[in-house]
Amino acid sequence: MEKYISVKEIEEAALSILPKPARDYYKSGATEEQTLAENRTAFQRLRIRPKCLIGVTQCDLRTKVLGHDVSLPVGISPTAMQRMAHPEGELANARAAQAEKTIFTLSTIATSSIEEVAEAAPDAIKWFQLYIYNDREVTRNLVLRAEKAGFKAIALTVDTPLFGIRRADVRNKFTLPPHLRLANFDGVLSTKIRSTKNGSGLNNYVENLFDKSLTWEEVKWLKSITKLPIIAKGILRGDDAVKAIEAGCSAILVSNHGARQLDGVPTTIEALPEIVEAVRKYNVEVYLDGGVTTGTDVYKALALGARMVFVGRPALWGLTVGGQAGVQRMLNIFRTELEYTLQIAGMYFVFAVLQLLLTLPKIWFAMSRPTVNYEIK
Incomplete structure (x- = not known):
């Protein structure tokens, strides 16, 4: 694994290995994939203003997230069906997070169950990503299982409300390989995704399963069934962040779902400053994922107010090329x-002062000045 010296190299190696349906599923975005590309290039438009001769004597990456100690501010986002990338799938990913003392987030539609992940990585800080199903008992069961298994947040x-249009999956008629199942479910909910008459098998799978009528009231319902903190994942607006906090969420994860939901939305690094400012008086933690591929990307997100940065695809690429060792290599590059x-x-x-000179794209001009100096003390 030492031969890989950048996340980009790990990505290129993984894409050369993965079967086409899995490769296209993991790497694709919504419709024209403009936001998918922008998620990365938006970071490149940000400029770091170094401070010279300050007498560097130490560099400590440790921090606390929801009260838990992590060794670096980079965690692993939820990504679905990881056994398509490696036979151990989510188990290897969770073990890597445990070894590197950071956070692993398990997807609802994983190919390893809540209990399997808990057994494989008992000391990892584990979060559970949740979709709310029309059948509230399905949702309740997932939450209670995660809490019982020692997961630390939802x-x-x-x-x-439904999955976005991902043309590669439609073209490939994407389905889960027949030897795999959605391990958090039994019966048809675990195997329905193995077949499709037309289009994406994943989109067909969630049709009539996810509750499109959700409002922020559902957060209050969730809080009534669990003591775990709830993180609102997928926020791109300051007003939505405030609604999430006022409904009872303990943190905000600024995310556009890896640019897989709706093309043309802001990149996460563009949306971050507005959200940080909107929730400042609430004293809650804000995280970010989407487009993060280098340590300088992480630095820029931290400078703009993120407490923690999460990576999804980089973890899949590491998993593909080397299982647990590949994910650990990815984390150590970061x-x-x-x-x-x-x-x-x-x-x-x-502890010290960070300054960034931002050159923001036109989509942001209506909400902020084109050039801004940020200081975090």
Whole structure:
């Protein structure tokens, strides 16, 4: 694994290995995939303003997230059906997070169950990503199982009344390979995704399963059935972030679902400053995922107010090329790049001053000035 020295190299290797249906499923975005590309290039438009000769003596990446200690501010986002990438799938990914002392998030539509992941990585900080089903008993059961298995938070996905149009999946008539199942379910809910008459088998699977009528009242219902903190995942607007907090969420995950839901939405790094400002008086944590591929990307998100950054596809690429070792290599590339960035930029993580000069794209002009200096003290 040491031969890979960047996340990009791991990605290229993984894409050369994966079968076409799985490869296209993991890497594709919604419709024209404009936001998919912008998720990355938006980071590239941000400029770091280094401070020189500040006397760097240490660089400590440790922080606390929802009261739990993590060794670096990079965790693993939920991604579905990971056994398409590697036979151990989510188990290997969770073990990697455990070894690197960071957070692993398990998808509702995983190919390893809540209980299997808990057994494989008992000491990992584990979050459970939740979709709310029309059948509330299905949802309740998932939440209670996660709490019983020692998961530390529920990441409620709020941007998915239905899955977006992903043309590669439609073209491929994507289905889960027949030797795999959605392990958190029994019966038809675990196997229905293995076949499709037309279009994406995943979209056909969730049709009539997800509750499109959800409002923020459902957060109050969730809080009535669990003591776990609830994270609103999929927020791109300040007003929605406030509604989530006022409904009872403990944190906000700024996310556009890997640009897989609706093309043309803001990138997550563009949306982050508005959301951080909107919830400032509530003293809650804000996280980000989407388009993060380098340690400098992580640095920029932290500078704009994110407490933690999560990566989904990079974890899949690491899983594909090397199982647990591949995911750990991916995390350690981020760790090294972030350490170098922090020291060369001239700041101590968390305690010192960070300055960024932002050149924001036109979509953001209506909400902010085109050039902004940010300072975090």
